[in-house]
Structure formats: structure tokens, C-alpha cells
Amino acid sequence: MQPQAEMRSPMCPYPFRVLEIAEEMPRCMTMRVAPDDATGDTAFAPGQFYMIYVFGHGEVPISTSGDPAKSGELTFTVMAVGSVTQALCALKQGDVIGLRGPFGRAWPVDLVKGRDVIVMAGGLGLAPLRPSIYHMLSNRNDYADLALLYGTRQPQSIIFRQTLAHWREDAPIDVEVTVDTAGRDWPGKVGVVTELLMGRRPDPSKTSALICGPEIMMRFSAYALMELGIAAENIYVSMERNMKCAVKMCGRCQYGPFFVCADGPVFAFNQVEQLFRIREL
Numbered sequence: 001m002q003p004q005a006e007m008r009s010p011m012c013p014y015p016f017r018v019l020e021i022a023e024e025m026p027r028c029m030t031m032r033v034a035p036d037d038a039t040g041d042t043a044f045a046p047g048q049f050y051m052i053y054v055f056g057h058g059e060v061p062i063s064t065s066g067d068p069a070k071s072g073e074l075t076f077t078v079m080a081v082g083s084v085t086q087a088l089c090a091l092k093q094g095d096v097i098g099l100r101g102p103f104g105r106a107w108p109v110d111l112v113k114g115r116d117v118i119v120m121a122g123g124l125g126l127a128p129l130r131p132s133i134y135h136m137l138s139n140r141n142d143y144a145d146l147a148l149l150y151g152t153r154q155p156q157s158i159i160f161r162q163t164l165a166h167w168r169e170d171a172p173i174d175v176e177v178t179v180d181t182a183g184r185d186w187p188g189k190v191g192v193v194t195e196l197l198m199g200r201r202p203d204p205s206k207t208s209a210l211i212c213g214p215e216i217m218m219r220f221s222a223y224a225l226m227e228l229g230i231a232a233e234n235i236y237v238s239m240e241r242n243m244k245c246a247v248k249m250c251g252r253c254q255y256g257p258f259f260v261c262a263d264g265p266v267f268a269f270n271q272v273e274q275l276f277r278i279r280e281l
């Protein structure tokens, strides 16, 4: 008998096989994986994450970066920063990993229906945001104006180039990209991501924002949006903390009164604004 989804233990990894793994930039890979047996489920909400177990190395939390409407497979984008993520990035097609999840609170894609949505991404932060954009584009009539403002270090560190080009040319979303530094051959904008807000006049009564990137980028972006009148409760950020269990037990990801694994990773900015001010928390 096959276990039903509700009978599955959240602590038990299920086998998934790598279908494809491709380099986004040096040390950063995007991989598509599919359940290796009938026990694997692939339903998730945009912004949720999985615990990925690389056999012989360990387990790490990684957000989904693919289209939530695509069933039968999952996509992850991973930056190699330490032992487990290096092992993940070194996987080859056909290798098997263990997955448990999905975990965590998702981007509020239902709550922001009917509103203008500004998505602000910094660096690899575009990865956990991409599923929310896929979702909003698939349900385009549910939303008013959509904008993606994406900032990264340099032209070489732009991820999801094909997706961005497609959205820019063919999708009903306003896409702007900027880089911190570039050579003369870069035809685009240079500057930090908050500069992409200049000249925009969002209507605070009907605008929400989703932000993901390094904490300093999220902080400056949230304050820039608040200066434009958008309330902290309509701005959402996704937090990262070291975590082990992902089920609100081990306490490693505790963030003030919250557990990032279960109360987050997505928070309304008014929930965490005070915590953002505390250094090293």
C-alpha cells in the first residue's frame, strides 16, 4: 500500500532523482528533480522550502524556484557556500537526493489579489520569488499591475536569463534589472535595486510588495517602499536562518519570538521590523 500524503512523517526524506542540473553562474546551479517512487509529492505554495538531504553530506533548507503549476517535478536553485550546498551543486543527472517538505509560510499570493504587486529581488533572492511570479502570471486577471525589480552584483550574476527575457518581451509584467557594477558592454542600468523605485508612483492604497535578497537589501527596499507610502503590513520579506528540523522543534532558526521554519520564512515587514534593527540577531 502506498502511504498517503497525510500519513507521511515530516522528518522522513523521500527519494527524488535529478532530471537536469544546469549552471546559472559559477557556484550556482538550478536543478529539476522528480520523485523516484510513487511516494513523492510535488505540490507546494510559492515561497515554501524543502529540506534537501545529500546522502553522506547532510541536509539543508532550499526554497523551490520553479512553477508551482507544474506537477511531477520540483526546481531548486542553489548557491554553493559550504559543504552540503557544494555537494548539491556537484550532483549529476540521475543522482538521488532525499526531500522532505514543503515547509513554511508562503508568499501571500491570495491576500494580494486585486492589488498592484511590486516584486523586489536581490541576487539569488530571485529564486524563492520566481514561483510567486509564475503563479501571478498564470492567474493574471487576479492582479492589477505587476512589476519585477531585480538587482544583482554584475551582469554575469544574473540568474534565470531566459525566464527574464521571456517575461520582459512577452509577459504582462514590467521587468527592470540593475547591476551594482558593470563594464562598458552592459547596456542596462547600473545602481542598487532601490534606485529602480525612483520615478515610480505606486498607489499605497492598492500596492503590496514581495522582497527577497540579502537582509540589508530587504531592509533598504522595505524602507524605500515605506517612503513611497506603502504600509509595512503590505510589504513581505523572506528570512533565512540556519535550521535543522524545519518543524519548530530544534529551535535553531528562532528569530525573536518566531521560528523561521514555521512562522516564516515569509513575514509581513511589520512583524519583523523591530527585529531587523537588532544587529546579529
Ligand SMILES: Cc1cc2nc3c(=O)[nH]c(=O)nc-3n(C[C@H](O)[C@H](O)[C@H](O)COP(=O)(O)OP(=O)(O)OC[C@H]3O[C@@H](n4cnc5c(N)ncnc54)[C@H](O)[C@@H]3O)c2cc1C
Residues within 6 Å of the ligand: 049, 060, 061, 062, 063, 064, 077, 078, 079, 080, 081, 082, 083, 084, 085, 086, 124, 127, 128, 239, 240, 241, 242, 243, 265
Ligand atoms: C528557508 C530557507 C530557504 C533557503 N533557500 C535557499 C535557496 O533557494 N538557495 C540557496 O542556495 N540557499 C538557500 N538557503 C540557504 C541554505 O540553506 C544555506 O546556504 C545552506 O544551509 C548552507 O549549508 P552548507 O552546509 O552548504 O554550508 P555551511 O557550512 O552550513 O555554511 C556556510 C556559510 O553559510 C552560512 N549559512 C548557512 N546557512 C545559512 C542560512 N540559512 N542563512 C544564512 N547563512 C547561512 C554559514 O554561517 C556559513 O558562513 C535557504 C535557507 C533557508 C533558511
